Amino acid sequence: MNADTTRPTPAAPASPSDGSPIPANRLRGKDLVGIAELSVEEITLILDTALAMKEISSRPIKKVPALRGKTVVNLFFEASTRTRTSFEIAEKRLSADTLNIAASTSSVVKGETLADTVHNIEAMSPDLLVVRHSSSGSCHFLSRICRAGVINAGDGMHEHPTQALLDAFTIRERKGRLAGLKVAICGDLLHSRVLRSNLLLLTKMGADVWLCGPPTLIPAGFAQSGVHVTSSVDEAVEGADAVMMLRIQLERMLGGFFPSLREYFNVFGMTQDRVRRAKPDVLIMHPGPMNRGVEISSDVADGPYSVILDQVANGVAVRMAILYLLSGGAEHEAVA
């Protein structure tokens, strides 16, 4: 708890090692429910702030007092290891008091409504709620009925904004920019919230987005929306600066979207041969968890272009930035 005494830096997040100041700016809303609601300036602010946050994770004492006295509740109505752990580490590195509630241990199983569950938690005055839920739009719903800020950690098939932000951070870190890059996103487009957030973010930031998947897993209306949609992996990957793979779930095969995992891999799996069509310095990305041998071969996942573990590391920095910005950190410092 006295971690900050080793380096008394309430302004630490605002003073990254390279000395560049965080823009004196803040997010417009109390919530982060989706990329759809963010402006280009807000996305840039989050990514720039995450740069400062990343430095904290490289210190021997990985803790700053930015969120000391703030309570963050991680409310997960759907199983998650990676995202929940990432948020929890981010919260702890910012000195927030954190509480994890999983659906299996909550009142939801007793028939309580989502609104009642969250009102009960709110009665204990948390500052931020990090929510994952299987229903699309559930974070919009909660943001309207909650005083606390709501951070969307994945709502149904709708959005997973922190994933898209960490993906963008990872690309920008390696390529220095997002605008003008060709980014291919391949896999189960229909059921993926990662896809929707990435599509919104990359399009807003000026990237050239190509979507690829079997026609049975391409969402209605996407082909007419102006983004490139193809069922040819070769076409999507050709000259790409980054290739994002999306997870294929076994249930989708059982749901009749494609005949077998074997055939899926043969037609859509990312292999070394297919990666060769991309730029020589292509980034191979995956939000996890991976199905090796289904959407991606192991030699690609573990190969030299893979930034999959960088994504995980950057996830902590990006989530720290979001927690920091939404808890009003920048505002407090402005008056300090």
Place this chain on the structure above:
Amino acid sequence: MKRLLKGGHLVDPLQGIDGVRDVLLDGDRVAAVGQDLQAGQDVEVIAVPQGCVVCPGFVDMHVHLREPGQEHKETIATGTAAAAAGGFTAVACMPNTRPVNDSAAVTRAILERAGLVGAVRVYPIGAVSKGMKGESLAEIADLRAAGCVAVSDDGKPVSTALLMRRALEYAGMFGMPVIDHCEESTLAGEGVAHEGYIASMLGLRGIPATAESIVAERDIALAEMTGSAVHIAHLSTRLALRGVSAAKARGTTVTCEVTPHHFVLSDQRLTGPTSYDTNLKMNPPLREQTDVDAILQGLKTGTIDAIATDHAPHQADEKHVEFDRAPFGIIGLETAVSLTLDRLVHGGVITLRRMVQLLSVNPCRILNVPGGTLRPGYPADVTIIAPAAMVTVDVSKSRSLSRNSPFDGWALRGAVAATIVAGRTVFVNHEVPGAAALGPAVARA
């Protein structure tokens, strides 16, 4: 008791009247229609307010009154009170009550209750299949004898082509229409919104337009095969409308209705400030603007026969949940006439004459019930509207037990001034200047 509606503008397409006429009501019947009718002795003279239009009573051929079984959502008393306030002199209620209206006993219970507490006439619609399970025909002859005017498994499609064929053949024996909720279940799946770009970006499972048109085409083919009358409920897509239009050109006995929400709203409303509003969740879902445009065209050309509300009350708690968990449906009885006047009549899509066809003439014709005109000898069911009056929708004042409307706070041009059922005024809108002369509203029974 005789009442003389004096000096109003009468729109009665079946009599070819669109002008100032007096209407004399004698008890529960129309006695005379004419210019400058003289009031004899014992005649109550009622001055129709300036600017008001006298119409044969509006009939909403598609409502859910929820009684018996779900009286927390709506009752026959509250649902018919809402109908009266919405300018409807009669409603046809769907059979998905608990228990399902698949037997004469349930039909008689509904009619008995309606006779005691109903503000307007109630025409029960019986189930096509026992328990609406889609397996075997309900006792349709019994249902008809008890008072049902049509059959439907509304809420669900008539499950198979074979059952639909049998229903058309059997109900056709009595000249009863089969009303179908056209939706191919496997295509619709677990969908909660119109399949298209909007639902795709919102991550909502889609119900494709084709799920509606494929069953509409099936029903049209079976109506042609059997020669019986099929009525397509709450048509929502340009694809189904195209099928109906072609079938009508061939002389098929097919009719269809649309709801106000399908001609006013598109799926675009699911984004922005009202994103994921569960009062925008209904089945069929709000479609794309091109579908809305096609429906407006169908209303104009006459391909669409009727406007019906699909009034579907749900309690606030039931709607205050995640979008995919909320029940389908919105209330509509008290907003339909204002939306029709504002969007269709003032919007230049249809004339008042056509509006009366859509809300009165055609529903009566399709259901084979008396009304649709104020010709002498017909029921003294009258809807008086104030086309120029401004209204602001306030659901907190709704007569319905439920509040699930997406139109709360909307300012609309066009109001209901009064509703008269069987010669008695059952609703007066005191916000319309001069409307007090039309009242006071009395209990119908």
